[in-house]
Amino acid sequence: MEPQNIININGIDYSFTPGETILEVATRNDIYIPTLCYLKGMSPTGVCRICLVEVEGVKTLLASCSTQATPGMVVKTDTPAVINARRMNIELLLASGDHNCLARSLDAGLWTDFQLDALDIEEHRDLCPAYGDCRLQDLAILYRVKPDHVVPVNPKYDVEDVNPFIVRDFSRCILCGRCVQVCNEIQVNKVISFGYRGATSKIITRGDRALKDSDCVFCGECLQVCPVGALMPKQDMALRTPVNEMKKVRTTCSYCGVGCQIYLHVKDNRIERVTGVEGTSPNLGSLCVKGRFGYDFVAHPERLTTPLIKKDGEFHEATWDEALDLVAKRMNDIKRDFGPDSIGLFTSARITNEENYLAQKFIRAVIGTNNIDHCARL
Amino acid sequence: MxxxxxxxxxxxxxxxxxxxxxxxxxxxxxxxxxxxxxxxxxxxxxxxxxxxxxxxxxxxxxxxxxxxxxxxxxxxxxxxxxxxxxxxxxxxxxxxxxxxxxxxxxxxxxxxxxxxxxxxxxxxxxxxxxxxxxxxxxxxxxxxxxxxxxxxxxxxxxxxxxxxxxxxxxxxxxxxxxxxxxxxxxxxxRGQNNVQGACDMGGLPNVYTGYQKIDDPSVRNRMEKAWGVEKLPDKVGATVTGMMQMAHSGDLKALYIIGENPMVSDPDLNHAEDAIKNLDFLVVQDIFLTETARMANVVLPSAAFAEKDGTFTNTERKVQRVRRAVKPPGDAREDWKIISDLADKMGYPMRYGNARDIMREIAEVTPSYHGITYDRIEVDGIYWPCLSMDHPGTPRLHEEQFSRGLGLFHAVEYIPPDELPDSEYPLYLTTGRILYHYHTGTMTMKSEGLNALAPECFVEISQEDALYYKIKDNDMLNVASRRGSIKARAKISSQAQKGAIFIPFHYAEAAANRLTNAALDPVAKIPEYKVCAVRIEKI
CATH class of the missing domain: 3.40.228.10 (Dimethylsulfoxide Reductase, domain 2)
Structure with missing residues (x-):
């Protein structure tokens, strides 16, 4: 470590590695600087202006996510100027779109006809669907941004929900660019980018088409990073389960062999959402369309719920004892009459290691044959 | 492999x-x-x-x-x-x-x-x-x-x-x-979540866990002791395709199938169907009444991945935890419970309290899993071989030397596919998966969303071939091989190579495996799904 690579934050000296940003040094040392558009590991865009800090000798406030630490730099993260600036930026973001979560304390008279009508549309029937799970809302509460400063504006765009998985509502988009970054730099699907200019800026696919008519492969990476209610899982729009009412269970995805680490978000014994576990290999938070959205099968009404025994070509429901007694008897009979090698078992690449272990133990130790295989070859 | x-x-x-x-x-x-x-x-x-x-x-x-x-x-x-x-x-x-x-x-x-x-x-x-x-x-x-x-x-x-x-x-x-x-x-x-694990666990006809050979007497003795049985079979068993042949010829009388759907996934399905019908007794253990389960004498309802504890081993040999998030529907049970209950009834007690107990036994009898415990993989998985409790695992194989000592070059000559296009069946067919579905579709076709994005089977065909056969996009085609025929719509695509069509194998109602060739690799016994000869005509 070079001795001169020292930066002072809030009165205390910290060493840094050349190239590190102020935010990185602060985060490493447990100094909280609020962020919104910042995505760890990505090139900073610095567009949201929430992570502003004061740097001695610099007239304007600097975005800590995109400012590199330099030797002797003196940084203050919580001065009145910083807090006021952050508060104003939060207000501007709230005022920029249809952010109605703080509108509850407004006079009903301030609600526009458009908004009252919008409540009848399914996607708008309540507050913003991200209520309680929104970075902007968190910041507004943290910085006590007064709701009466923020008069909800008419939604500028129609809600796009013509695909099965992702609802896009640009009236709630704050143009932080996180979705654009992950689509282009993490998943490298290059489907979305910033489009138009100025007040009409919008995240667009090629030709500003709906996602379903674009090259989108519905990995949902954009959903996972959207800090507001602009991108929502369609399933959530229907269920409207508050985040804090869901239990989160970490497990391994059951599709391909990559073994992505996932969270199953569960309420009332039902999976309501799947997200990737960030910061853990192999997937580092990413998922694909099957892993993220293909969980309907678990709670599907056609699931088998009881053992079935076929008599005269028809299945009849049976108890476990009836079914297993029958299997045991038939297996024993066949083993006695034709030898153990007349019995075989296909185990499965879908079940757990523990279950595969028991399957081969069963066929070898109980039946007495090595006739066991699975579809690795198929 | x-x-x-x-x-x-x-x-x-x-x-x-x-x-x-x-x-x-x-x-x-x-x-x-x-x-x-x-x-x-x-x-x-x-x-x-x-x-x-x-x-x-x-x-x-x-x-x-x-x-x-x-x-x-x-x-x-x-x-x-x-x-x-x-x-x-x-x-x-x-x-x-x-x-x-x-x-x-x-x-x-x-x-x-x-x-x-x-x-x-x-x-x-x-x-x-x-x-x-x-x-x-x-x-x-x-x-x-x-x-x-x-x-x-x-x-x-x-x-x-x-x-x-x-x-x-x-x-x-x-x-x-x-x-x-x-x-x-x-x-x-690896194409399926736990192919690696199923192999590691000895779900193969020639090895116990960790690829310990069943025909090695010292290994067998050790397993006999660990499992408390007098004599384990010493003859290498039959593969999936081998068992299908045996069923066809009447040598295999009973088959117990867990979580697989050979009635869509096997090559030359017409042959596979005859084989299964020829069995005296078929047990299928699955989460849905699959095409294969419908043919069973007894169907046992099992728990899905989200309903059980355990581990999967991913394609890079990393053993990772699976955790129960929801309860299985109705009377459905974890597969390990079903197997141990059945073993009990057949006079061989398997008394495990939970999946963790089973992993303890796996670690005991498997050198490459010796150091793997649930506690160690609570946060992040471990790459096998992991030889002891203080072994960190092995992300990279063969660093100092190959597992077999020296790496062995094999002089290999080119051999053409078993079936080549000819005047009667002039096109190549190759098969595979698509993004929105998975294997035989047992899981993905239960998802409205995935179905909406990929609702039906298709025949991917090149522009040149489409012109030659006067086919337009979405035309219904009959595709026939020497083994069977299916109907599906044409999808003219720049992905396809001239002279070769592609059909995804997920769809039971237009199962590409009615067409595929069951000719096998002589060593691995893998069927030649990727090449056969077909002809097409517009209906």
Missing amino acids: AGLAAAFGSGAMTNPISDIEKSDVILITGSNTTENHPVLSTYIKRVASFTDTKLIVVDPRRIPITRFATIWMRQTLGTDVAWINGMMHIIIKEGLYDREYVEFRTEGFEELRATVEQYTPERVEKITGIPKDQLVEAAHLYAQANAASIFYAMGITQHITGTDNVKSLANLAMLCGNVGIEGGGVNPL
């Missing part, structure tokens, strides 16, 4: 997924990576887009990953040994191979040299259709990299020459000193 095991002594992926970021050159063949291993493909797309890493793709179809390739070679179906030998021919002839590595870490080089001598770029171009200049360029790129890795999947293994294909890729990697190094390796991508 047999091919890699023969060359290296272990059939698993040699390097961790994260090593992709350390490769200078990546060669992908027989893997439609973006659709079948989407998240792994993001690593490859990132390094190919934002770093100096170069990508070589060898695939007959213009699959999406070709967009990221520096070189895309489009071989004729089933000619893989020829182009791999061709690359080695160039590398040896120009002295670009790693002499020191070949001398100290491998054996069999002279035989290899003699064989690939015959595979001149001109001859390879005739066999494979790959222009000779392009082959030379690819050979240079691969050989001159500091670290080059190879990724492959079923496009390499599902041929009668599948084992040969894998051995050839192993040859190429060893020739350039690319095995046992960071960013190198030969990496088979």
Whole structure:
């Protein structure tokens, strides 16, 4: 470590590695600087202006996510100027779109006809669907941004929900660019980018088409990073389960062999959402369309719920004892009459290691044959 | 897997997924990576887009990953040994191979040299259709990299020459000193979540857990003691395809199928159906009443992945936890409970309190899982081999030496596919998966959303062939092989190679496996799903 690579934050000296940003040094040392558009590991865009800090000798406030630490730099993260600036930026973001979560304390008279009508549309029937799970809302509460400063504006765009998985509502988009970054730099699907200019800026696919008519492969990476209610899982729009009412269970995805680490978000014994576990290999938070959205099968009404025994070509429901007694008897009979090698078992690449272990133990130790295989070859 | 095991002594992926970021050159063949291993493909797309890493793709179809390739070679179906030998021919002839590595870490080089001598770029171009200049360029790129890795999947293994294909890729990697190094390796991508684990756990006819051979008396004695049985069978058992043959001939009387759907996934389905009907007793244990379960005498309802505790081992040999999040529906039970209950009833008590107990026993009897416990993998998984409680696991295989000692070159000759197009069946057919569905669709076709994005089977056909047969997009086609026929709509696509159509195998109502050829690789017993001859007509 070079001795001169020292930066002072809030009165205390910290060493840094050349190239590190102020935010990185602060985060490493447990100094909280609020962020919104910042995505760890990505090139900073610095567009949201929430992570502003004061740097001695610099007239304007600097975005800590995109400012590199330099030797002797003196940084203050919580001065009145910083807090006021952050508060104003939060207000501007709230005022920029249809952010109605703080509108509850407004006079009903301030609600526009458009908004009252919008409540009848399914996607708008309540507050913003991200209520309680929104970075902007968190910041507004943290910085006590007064709701009466923020008069909800008419939604500028129609809600796009013509695909099965992702609802896009640009009236709630704050143009932080996180979705654009992950689509282009993490998943490298290059489907979305910033489009138009100025007040009409919008995240667009090629030709500003709906996602379903674009090259989108519905990995949902954009959903996972959207800090507001602009991108929502369609399933959530229907269920409207508050985040804090869901239990989160970490497990391994059951599709391909990559073994992505996932969270199953569960309420009332039902999976309501799947997200990737960030910061853990192999997937580092990413998922694909099957892993993220293909969980309907678990709670599907056609699931088998009881053992079935076929008599005269028809299945009849049976108890476990009836079914297993029958299997045991038939297996024993066949083993006695034709030898153990007349019995075989296909185990499965879908079940757990523990279950595969028991399957081969069963066929070898109980039946007495090595006739066991699975579809690795198929 | 047999091919890699023969060359290296272990059939698993040699390097961790994260090593992709350390490769200078990546060669992908027989893997439609973006659709079948989407998240792994993001690593490859990132390094190919934002770093100096170069990508070589060898695939007959213009699959999406070709967009990221520096070189895309489009071989004729089933000619893989020829182009791999061709690359080695160039590398040896120009002295670009790693002499020191070949001398100290491998054996069999002279035989290899003699064989690939015959595979001149001109001859390879005739066999494979790959222009000779392009082959030379690819050979240079691969050989001159500091670290080059190879990724492959079923496009390499599902041929009668599948084992040969894998051995050839192993040859190429060893020739350039690319095995046992960071960013190198030969990496088979496993298609199903726990294929690796099912193999590791001895779900194979010739090995117990950790690939301990059943015909090794000392291993068998140890397992007999551990399991408390007098005598374990010493004869290697039958494979999936072997058991199907035995059922057909009447030698197999009873079959117990867990979580598989051979009535969609097996080759030459008409034959498979006859085989299953010929059984005296069929038990199917699954989460849905699959096409196969409908034919069973007894169906046992099991728990899905989200309803159980346990572990899966991913394609990079990492053992990771599976945790119960919801209760199974109705009376459905975890598979391990069903098996142990049945064993109890058959007079062999299996008394496990939970999955953790079973893992404890696995670790006891399996050297490569010795150090794996639930506590150790609570937060992050461990790569096997993990030989003891203080062993950190092994992300990279063959670093000091190969599992078998020296790496073994296999001199392999090109053999054409079992069935080639002719005047009666003039087109090649190849099969595979698509992004939105998974295997036989038991899970994905229960998702409205996935179905909406990929509702039905299709026949991917090139513009040239479509013109020739006067076919328009969405025309209903009859596709016939010597074994059966199916109907599906035409999808004219620049992905398809002229003279070769592609059909996804997910859809039971238009099962591509009514058409496929059950001819097997003689060693691995894998059917040749990837090549057969068909004819098409508009209906």
